[in-house]
Amino acid sequence: MNIKRLSACALLALGLGAVATAQAHRAWMLPSATVLSGDNAWVTVDGAVSNSLFYFEHHPLRLERLEILSPTGAQVEAQNRAEGRYRSMFDVELTEEGTYTLQMHRQGAFARYQLDGEPKRWSGPVNRIDEIPANATDLQVSEIDSRMQVFVTRGEPSNANFKPTGQGIELLPLTHPNDLVTEEPVSFQFLVDGNPAEGLSLLLIRDGIRYRDQVGEIELTTNAEGRVELVFDEPGMYWLEVELEQPSQHIDGAKRRLSYSATLEVLPL
Amino acid sequence: MQWKKLTAALLLSSATGPVLAVALSVQVEIPSLQVAEYHRPYVALWIETDKGRHQQDLAVWYDLEMKDNEGTKWLKDLSLWWRRSGRQLEFPVDGLSGATRPVGTHELFFAADSPQLANLPEGAYHLVVEAAREVGGREVIRLPFQWPVTHTQQQQQQGEHELGRVALQLMP
Numbered sequence: 001m002n003i004k005r006l007s008a009c010a011l012l013a014l015g016l017g018a019v020a021t022a023q024a025h026r027a028w029m030l031p032s033a034t035v036l037s038g039d040n041a042w043v044t045v046d047g048a049v050s051n052s053l054f055y056f057e058h059h060p061l062r063l064e065r066l067e068i069l070s071p072t073g074a075q076v077e078a079q080n081r082a083e084g085r086y087r088s089m090f091d092v093e094l095t096e097e098g099t100y101t102l103q104m105h106r107q108g109a110f111a112r113y114q115l116d117g118e119p120k121r122w123s124g125p126v127n128r129i130d131e132i133p134a135n136a137t138d139l140q141v142s143e144i145d146s147r148m149q150v151f152v153t154r155g156e157p158s159n160a161n162f163k164p165t166g167q168g169i170e171l172l173p174l175t176h177p178n179d180l181v182t183e184e185p186v187s188f189q190f191l192v193d194g195n196p197a198e199g200l201s202l203l204l205i206r207d208g209i210r211y212r213d214q215v216g217e218i219e220l221t222t223n224a225e226g227r228v229e230l231v232f233d234e235p236g237m238y239w240l241e242v243e244l245e246q247p248s249q250h251i252d253g254a255k256r257r258l259s260y261s262a263t264l265e266v267l268p269l
Numbered sequence: 270m271q272w273k274k275l276t277a278a279l280l281l282s283s284a285t286g287p288v289l290a291v292a293l294s295v296q297v298e299i300p301s302l303q304v305a306e307y308h309r310p311y312v313a314l315w316i317e318t319d320k321g322r323h324q325q326d327l328a329v330w331y332d333l334e335m336k337d338n339e340g341t342k343w344l345k346d347l348s349l350w351w352r353r354s355g356r357q358l359e360f361p362v363d364g365l366s367g368a369t370r371p372v373g374t375h376e377l378f379f380a381a382d383s384p385q386l387a388n389l390p391e392g393a394y395h396l397v398v399e400a401a402r403e404v405g406g407r408e409v410i411r412l413p414f415q416w417p418v419t420h421t422q423q424q425q426q427q428g429e430h431e432l433g434r435v436a437l438q439l440m441p
Contacts, residue, residue: 037351038342156356179352267348 027061027261028239029102029150030054034178034265041094041154044080045102048087052209053239054263056086063088065106071098071158098158099178102150107167109251111141126250143248143256145169150263153178166194169242169260177262180232181269187229189222190242192258196226200242204230204264207237235268292381292418292440295327297398298433301372308403309369310431311343313350314377316385319393319413323353325385326365327396328377333361333368346401349409374434381418389416396424400431412437 032044047061048054060083068076078090094100109129111122113136122132126143145168157176164170171177172189180186190197204218220228232238240262248256295314314327329350332340341360345351360366364384379385395411408431412424418439425436 035345035348035351035356036342037345037355038340039338040342153356181352267352269349 025049025051025058026053026239026241027148028054028263029061029148030237030263031102031150031152031265034150034152035267036094036152036154038154042091043094043152044089044091045150046087046089050086053205054207054237055210056084058086060084060086060088063090065104066090067103067105068092069101069103069161071096071100071160073160076100092152094152094154097155099151099153099161099176101161102152104146104148105168106144106146108144109141109254110144111136111139113137113139129251141251141254143251143254145256146259146261148261151177164191164194166191168193169197169200169244169258170194171260171262174227177264180264180266182232182235182266183269185229185231187227190226190228190260192226192244196222196224197244198222198224198226200226200244202228203241205239205241206234207239232266235266238264238266240264291378292386293379293396293414294438294440295377295396295398296374296434296436297370297377298374298428298435299370299372299400300428300431300433302405304405306404308405309371310400310402310405311347311369312398312400313347313355314396314398315350315354316389317353317395317397317411319395321395324394325389326350326354326362327379327385328367329355329362329365330367330369333366343401343403346403346407347399348401348407349397350399386416392416396437398432398435400428402431406430408432410435414439417441 027049030046047063048056049059049061050057063078063081066078068078070076076092078092080091082089092100092102108124109126111129111132113120113132115133115136124131129141132139147168149171157178159176162173164172170191172191174187174189190200200222202220205215209215218230220230222228242260244258246256248254297312299310312330315323316325316327317323331344338360344355347355393413394416395413397409397411399407399409401407408428410426410428410432412426412435414422414424414437418441420441422439423437425434427434
């Protein structure tokens with residue numbers, strides 16, 4: 001199947017309005033600490049896909065795409081990886097001073113279709129969508145760019161890992177993500193494909209949903225410079241999510257779905 | 270120690286040393302706590318401007334004696350001080366690091382020409398004392414003062430959780 005053909009199918013699928021994009025589940029990583037001192041510092045990190053934050057209740061997070069960058073940009077190996085029924089976990093030894101970035105960046109295309117009456121799914125690089133059988137029906141395809149990040153700092157926070165790559169949604173810390181406290185203004189900038197993104201909707205949800213009646217989401221929108229500013233009233237672990245849908249530049253008629261998520265710790269002042 | 274006794278001590282040592290240079294003294298009481306598991310608190314003392322900007326570290330008491338510098342693992346629990354200063358330092362720090370102190374009142378003296386005070390610009394400041402205890406809590410006390418010292422200033426506050434009485438005296 002070539003791209004043109006696919007696009008026709010995609011258009012068809014879109015026309016049917018059958019694209020089920022809504023994914024209620026949230027994917028996240030939860031570090032044991034984000035601010036560390038001492039010469040022998042480790043963090044242990046849980047990963048899960050769940051509805052409620054931060055509870056293990058649905059699926060473990062797959063760690064295939066996990067990438068860990070040291071403060072100097074070196075690739076760090078995750079240790080003690082394990083996958084349980086509801087969560088996965090790994091450890092990271094923080095041998096350098098500064099900020100480590102733990103991330104998963106997923107790019108490519110995702111498709112659902114029917115083949116001989118069977119529902120099928122396919123995902124892969126955009127340039128390999130011709131792997132989808134030509135006789136597939138009910139094809140729904142979208143381009144994906146999703147990024148999930150967690151930051152942990154031993155000693156003084158550092159910024160070397162925040163150089164934008166120009167791909168997907170990225171966070172530029174005007175306030176360092178490991179320097180968040182209640183009562184002090186926090187500001188972040190968001191880029192889409194390297195450019196400041198106006199009008200992005202941000203969602204922040206604090207840990208411990210089980211113990212309160214209202215989720216209490218914080219909703220924010222980026223300004224013309226792609227910035228948001230806020231003051232956290234309560235300390236805790238927060239899950240940040242940004243989602244954006246735009247037309248794909250690579251697959252005619254398909255949507256490109258971009259997302260960014262991060263787990264941020266806010267400490268009491 | 271009472272202020273009277275302190276004065277006496279100062280006078281006494283004036284015979285042998287540059288006592289008149291003593292400008293700032295702090296008393297920190299580590300309270301006796303009825304808890305199942307007690308560890309001596311980590312304590313940091315520093316000077317910040319009245320706007321809350323970190324100016325000068327005075328002392329940090331932590332588990333200095335542990336092998337492999339392991340006591341530094343909990344320095345981040347002095348979370349205010351860690352953010353303001355500690356995370357920028359390499360431990361131990363000469364003239365700053367000290368061992369944790371037992372229950373009781375502990376005093377620190379700083380001369381006007383000491384490295385801690387010699388370069389302090391004229392202004393309004395707070396002495397900040399932060400304590401954090403393993404399996405316990407955290408407490409911060411601030412006492413205001415003016416620098417340089419033109420007249421004797423005394424401030425004190427009673428802690429409620431991890432600190433007892435904290436007192437500051439400045440003498441011209």
